[in-house]
Amino acid sequence: MRAKILYVTDLSYPAKGRRYGDEDVYLTGRLREHFDLALCHPLDAAALMDAFDAVVVRNSGPVIHYQTGYDEFRAAAIDRGTRVFTQLTGKADMIGKQYLVDLSEAGYPVIPTTDSTPDSLPEATSYVVKPKLGSDSIGLRKVSRDELTHLSLDGLLAQPLIDFRYEVSFYFIDHDFQYALYVPDPAQRWELERYEPTDADRAFAQRFVDWNTIDHGIQRVDACRTATGELLLVELEDLNPFLSLELTDDTTRTRFVQRMAQSLTDLLAL
Template sequence: MKKILFVTDLYYEAKGRLYYEEDLFLTGELRKDFNLVICNPKDMNNFNEEFDLTIFRNAGPIANFKEEYNLFRKNIVSKNLKTYNSFDGKGDMNGKDYLLELTKKDFAIIKTIDNLDDFNKLPKTETYVVKPKDGADSIGLEFLSKDEVFKTVDAADRNTLIQPFINFEYEVSFYFIDKEFQYALYAPDKSRRWELKEYTPTKEDLDFAKSFIEWNNIDHGIQRVDACRDENGELLLVELEDLNPYLSLLDISPQLRDKFVTTLKSSIQKVLDEI
């Protein structure tokens, strides 16, 4: 039987979420069909050559193990490592520059810049959101006025993202395996963003989410399209998480969870069969 290295950090603490519970559940399910070992991301480069497939899951922010992650990315190419997700995505697995690209391509996204010279391209608002490109889980996030933005952000710095503050109605996330939609969740109370409920998307909602899945076009893996509903009722992309999206698996119905796990197993098996 082929061997899987499941990369996760069971000790990482995330606000409002229990990463370790999700991955313990998921590994428990995958072990029923696969030969699997759990590994911390800081140790993965010592072992992944000994396994047929590396599944990269709830490992926490890359900033916590940047050196190991960069080596891992190099090894994928130089040693032809097989991974899940496939590392051919254009979203979060490569940082946040894709937000700039999607802004220029005029996708339905919260407009984003990394250059103060482009400030006039943003919608005018009283408050702007400033955050580091390599941030995660709101690390380094600030809410500033225009004057404060120009005082805080180094004009020569291209490692900071600037966006208008959106007074949204709610946040909603769409979850996909490969290019197949699985479920959607939303936070009806925006002050409690991790108190999620199942959401039934409209055709327009799915068309919105699928436009980013098609743009990204990864070979295989799990993706989460995070969006917000603005005051005009339009969906805007917040983030395209194609590296290790938290799935909120323990917050969905047993029926949806079983369907997700079954689809995931089929996707993983397809990758293993091609090795």
């Protein structure tokens, strides 16, 4: 018998610069070749998941909009041992942005980040302050050094505003690199183009995926190329990263779906 998959998505979420629905219609259409699938809204997942062999969380929107419902789903899935793709063992965005502070303090190549005192941050023309439990730039604001000095960072993190040449995203299934896309114009976050990473680029992204405690799932490593040429981590999205699959070629998309199906099959075997 074919495995039954509950695919969690919000097809109508108005994502700026992205079409959540189109991507998930494509993915579910291809995954139906391997599994029996049903789609549901994220707020319905906890009530429905017991009837399925696994739950795939995809373009479900920022959980800050339904934090209580997501927390209930997460707690229930962990308590019942539900197979969730991406696995709920991640240490990055799926549990907030504290990891940026931790990685920065540990010396990883991350945009310098603090949640306590600005003294640890380099001098910059301005700074970015954002909630630890935020996403999609919700709650983000720019402040001066003086404003930052007098600001309480309770529940927030602060970073210098980095002068960078472009942003680049690396997409992984499990620990395996799939493809990369970049943003030539920093002012147009979702106007991406194909990017051919160097060995050093791939090693940079692989380091963060290997740091994270996920064996089965999708991760997106977002980085910026600074004016001096180095890569710095912007975000490790391990909950429901948009994949921009429509910007890849047919071969890449087919390979991605096949690898995703294999990962789900391996997860179901646990």
